[in-house]
Structures are given as structure tokens and as C-alpha cells.
Amino acid sequence: MAAMALLLTLTVLGPAMTTLGDSESGAGNAVRQLGYAVVFGLALIAMRPLKHPERLAVVPWFFWVALAWCWLSLAWALDPSVAVRRLVLTTIVIWSVFAVVRQLGIERTLLFVRIALIAILIVNYIVVLAIPTLGLHNLGSEDPLLVGKWRGLMGDKNQAGLICALTIIFFTFDRRKLPNALSAVVILLSVIFLWFSASKTSLGLVFIAIAASFGFTRLRAWLNSRRAILPGIRNPILVAVALALVPLIHFGVQSELFLNYIADSSGLTGRTEIWTAMMRYYLTNPVFSAGYGSFWNIGNASPIFRYGEGWVQTVSEGHNGYLDLLITVGLPGLILVLVATLIIPAYQLIATRRLTDATWALVVSVLFFCFSHNFTESSLFDRDTIGEVFLLLALAMLWTGEVDARNGNPGDEEGRRRSTSLENPALAMNRRARVRAGMGSSNGKSSRSGRRGV
Template identity: 30%
Template structure:
């Protein structure tokens, strides 16, 4: 029987690690797959078939979804039990200075929030998602078992989405006749079991990356099947930013396997991300950049959300140190009804459509710096420890692609610290997966 240590290491694990693992309690494979599979399904879609004709979606609410809370609480208890059985000490490598300092700052900003109770309540869901993401690599016995679990979850999501389009089109296809939030340009676009075509597009990008991993680690047939089904659905959803970014997300991590220099790897992965941010945010806040790009790209925001970015930046300037608090800005009565009528359409949005601006709103500029240190710089260092000689194994490559998808997509959508977003959940899994693989490889020597 394969050891759980096999998930973290390539090749034969050291005898000390194997002995320590066997000394712990055992969890049957069926339960491992069921628990992680349920977590992945909840990450990807925990509220299927949203009814956009329900007038409740037009109301301001800070209560959250009871269904979501119950689902994640149940999964949280199940994961806690599994980690207790397998050994909570396996999570010790996650106690790095960047993550500990960031967690401390987040705790402080909960207390300085403009609405502390709301921030604490909304933070609890993120804390549960974080625990689930950290526990998944520990629960999985091997990379092959992980790939099998992901394949099952992906096929369930894809099958449900296609069946919804076929038999429940009013709940699975954007329509001016049913959608109360009328977006004429989305007429006829698929959303499947997701609430919006952009949410569906992000999930399909995750399916494609998952299919590539399954093809390399488990089964070429099932992996390619997942990729093709997800690609067709992504085209029908017409999520333009995801479609544009996906080739880079797939190819850049693969190119890192051809070089050894950490600086060159960083340039390959983060250079294009920085350029996208320069073309988008930079063109809004720096007139010389805007003037230089205007003739080439008339809409450098790519999403037509320039006013939202300016609105978000102006409110970061009001509370630059501690921010407004976790979940205490967008979707609250203070934001929706506390500004002029000229900006009423801006205040109705649920996010800044830029991860980095939203982090500044949540935790201030110090929180943004800490986030970059913990979630951008540290994973690059972990990559170098895992694969210093060039070639990158399938699991590490999968985590790297998930990580890059969130960073690149963050220029157009808010994904970090958004526990209801599939990309955020998988990003946390990727960061913790890279950290654990780097730590156990160091022990392996």
C-alpha cells in the first residue's frame, strides 16, 4: 500500500517519513476520495442552478447563504476529523513567516473593520476554505489518487452543466426573458449550473487545467475528454478574458521546466502578468501610459470597468493602512446608498473586478504587500526547491497553473480572498500544495 508521503515526494520516500506516517491512524481510500471529492465539488460550485429571475438577487444582503454555510461547516468538521486521524503535524510546514504575518494582519484588520461583526462572519467561510485547501494534500494518499478524485469531480460538474443547458435552459443560459439583471450582450451565452457566464468560464478553465493533469498523471483518455468538454463549454460561455489568458496559463509553467534560473522562471511567469496590469490599471491611473496605449487599445480596461477601478482606488486612499475590512465594502448599504446617483451603477457591483484593488480595500496597502509576499514570492521560492534542475512533475505543474490562473485573472476579476469563487479555492490549494511539496522534498534530500 502506498504511503501518504508519496503525494508530496517524487520517487521513494525516506524511511523515517514512511514510519511516521504509518504510526498515525489510517483512513480508507474510499473515505479519502469521498471527502476530497466533496471538497472539490464545493470549491467549484456549492450553489448550482442559480435562478436569475428571483427578485431577491436585487436586494442588498449581508446575511450570506445558509446552504453555503451548512455545506462548508459540514466539510470543515469532516476535514478536521480526517486531519486529527492522519496527524495535524503534517500541516506544520505551512507555518512560514509570510503566511503567519499575513494571518496576523488579517486578524488585526477584522478588528479595525468599519463593520467588525460582518467582517468576522464573512471571514469564517474563508477560514474554512483555507483549512480544506490545506488538508486536501494531506488526505490524498498519492498523486494518482488525487488525479482520480479530480477527474470524478470534473466529470460530475461537466455532465451537470451540459444536462442543465439541454433540459433547464432558463436556468443555464442567459436570457433577457428570465435574467432580472439584464445584460443584453450575454443573451444566449451558456452558464450551465453556475450563476453567471464569467463564473462558468473560470470553472471551465479549471476543468481544462484539471484535464491536462489527469491526462499526465492518470489517464490520457479521460484527461483529453475533460479538456474537450470544458473547451466547448468555455467557447459557448464566451468568457473572453479567460479565453485570452488560457494559452499563457498552460504554456508558461511548461516553459519553466526548460530553464533552471529562478530569475528567468519568475520573468516567464510574472512578466506577462505585470504587463497586463500595466495595460489595464496603469492606463487608468497614469496618463502617459493611457495616452500611449489609446491608439492601440481603445478600452484598456478590457472589461469596461474603468469607473469601478477609479471608485475602488479612491476608497483605498480613504483607509490606506487597515482597509475597510474583510467583506465590509462591496454589497453593503454603506457602499450602495452612500454615494451620488451618478455612481449608482458602480456601487451595485459585487467586486472591483481587480484582485489587487480589492485586497487594498480589504486590508489596506500593507495587507497587499503581505499578500504578494505570501502568495506570489513564496510560491516561486517553493517551485525552485521542488524542481531546481528543470523538469517539473505533473502535480507541481498543476498547482503552478492554478496559481498562475488566479494571478493573471486577478487583473480582471477579484478572486483572492473570495471563498465563494472556484478560482480562489483552487488557488489556496495550489499555494499550500506547493509549500508542502517543497517542504517534504527538502526533508527527502
């Protein structure tokens, strides 16, 4: 519980803490780095590894494959010292999120997440209203187009918009025993803050993600009502999801086409100029690229000073999570990360019947939002960025539900009832036959021999 509380605190305060670090050299914030070491230690202690070493294996194997390529990329990284620090943090965050969610279960995880989201929403409103010089983008050192936009304690309007959008999602789905009135107030305040932040990406995507989740939930209900055909269509659905990677792979192989596509420098508030510089660099080294964490904020060694011009040289990220992976871990690394975070989880979502409908809808909405958000912002497989941590939380809840069901121990009472109702009919009939034979009883009592037989 302490690990989860500290993890969420560091995550939501990360943008503010990052500004206090040495962003140009990549040194980061020492307090933040120490905080994640404490999170890792607390999670490790809570798992009692000396007595239960198997508990350490909480991260799915396909995540380790993607991480292995990232670690291998340090062999050719432009700045290995900075890259090591960033990759250590990424690895710690991934393991810690899966560990604490596995230990706490889905219900308590949602409780902690919602407490953290309410707390940061209140803090952001206080900062905007009481300290406008800090809570608003102000004229002076800022872009004139940003003046007056709300950012609270989040560093910039896009981070503020992102946390508001995630708050809306987490208070829309799987609210458990949360009062409807409280959810409505939190959602309304989040929508207001999101509107005044003018974060176009988050404002446009959050409601699309919610609508998509409702649509996928109805599709899932229809498929579950036709279980006889479900096994036969899972693989085609997986193939369809995998085919969604084709445009990314195509642009990675035929990069000149992508350069022509983003030739208009006025598109997407100037992001296309950043993407052009990134793709120019990628063309020089399409397989290995710069190495994990070795493109932005590494001082004069950064390739952006050779491939970008003007204001592009001052930015600290590519504003596209997929392109950022492409220029750091190359096309192989990008594919491995997408397989680990999108393709396999998508198949798992299609196949699972162990999550409640509400939890399933929440996970789908968060995944849809985070992957869409990475088309204009960067967070995918990137340390403790807000988008990355909340994506990991959703994936960890999905994986926790699957592991609990596999071990015959659904994570909470609602999940237990759900798993019982979705039990395979043949297995249920066999279980009832054992009960009638004296191996157990429906009221939970059994004889000594019955327990031994089971």
C-alpha cells in the first residue's frame, strides 16, 4: 500500500519534479529517482521473496523481450551513461507497477488511483486559483498562444489535460461502491479543467475513448452470447489487430513517403517539423538508431542539433511516442514494444472472460486513450511519464485478473462471482457431480476425506 501511494505521488508530481532537474544534461531529479528506488524496495519487501520467490515473476515474459532489446541498444547508445539511468528507471517502474497491482488486487488498486487523481485535481485547482503565476501559462518566457491556458502544478497544459482525461475515464468505468454524485462532481471538475487547459489531444480523445469502450463492451457481450463461434474468430481478430501495425512498419521501411506526408510544417501546431527532423535521422540508421534514451536531452551530442533547425532544436521530446521509439531503439524495438503492450494484451482482452464487464471497459478505454495519445505526445515505454504509468496500471490489472483466474483465486468478490458465472459448463457439471458424491457440498462444508480428495 505504501509502495502504491508513493508510486502514484511520484507519477502525478513527475512533471513538476522534472523541471527541477538538469533537463539539458539528462541528469534528472535526484529526489524523484530516489523515490522510485524506495518504491521498488517497498514492493520487494511486501512480496516476501525469501519465502515466496515465485512472486517476483510478475512481469509477463513478452515485456522482458522488449526490455532486453532496449538494454541491448545501450551497446551503441550515443550517451550510455544517461541511457542507463533512464532504462533503469523504466525497468523499475514496469516491475513495480506489476508487483504492487498483483499484491493489492484490482479493487484496492482502483481505490488508490482514484484517491491520487482526486488529490491532484484539487491541488491543480488551488494552484490555478491561488497562484496564477504558476498555475497558468504566462506572458514573458512563454509562447503567446499559450498565455492563460491552465496547467496547475503539471508543468504544461498538455500534462494537465492528460491527467484530467485519465481522471474522467477512471471515474466513468468500474466505479465499484463509489457514490454516483461524487463521480459526477469529479468528472465535471475534470472536464472544466481540461477545457481551460486547451489540450486539444486529450480533449478530443477522451470522449472518443469512452465511446469506443462502450462499443467494444457491447461487442464483447454479443461475442460471449455466442461462445460457440468465439474460438473460431479470436485468431482473425488478432490478425486484424496485428495488421494495424502495417502502416507503422511501412513508414519505417519507406520513410521517404512519411517525409512527404509531413511536409506541411504548419500541421499539428508545428509537430511535423519535429517529426521531419526525427525521420531524417532515422534514415541514417533505421535498424539500431540512437539507442534507448539517447536522442533527447543529452547535451550537444543530441542528433537534433544536426537534423533539426531553429526552434526544433529546443524541444525535449518528439511529440510522438512511436517515432521516439523508432529513433532510439529502431524498427525492431518499436515492433517488440507494440507486441508487448498492444498486440498480446489485445488478444488477452478478446480471450478473457475473467474480468468484470466494468473492469474490462476501463482497461479498454485506458489502452485506447493511451495508444491514441502517443500519436501526438510521447510516453510509450518512457520511464515514469503519466501516460506510461497509467498504461502499465491498466495492463497490470488485465494480467492480474488473468493470473488470479488461472490460480483459481479471483482478485475480489465481484471478480469471484464473475468467474463462477462464467465457469466452463462441463467443469461446473463435474464439480457438482463431485459434490453429490460426497467430495464437497454446495454450502461450503465438506468431510475430511472430501477435502483430501479435492
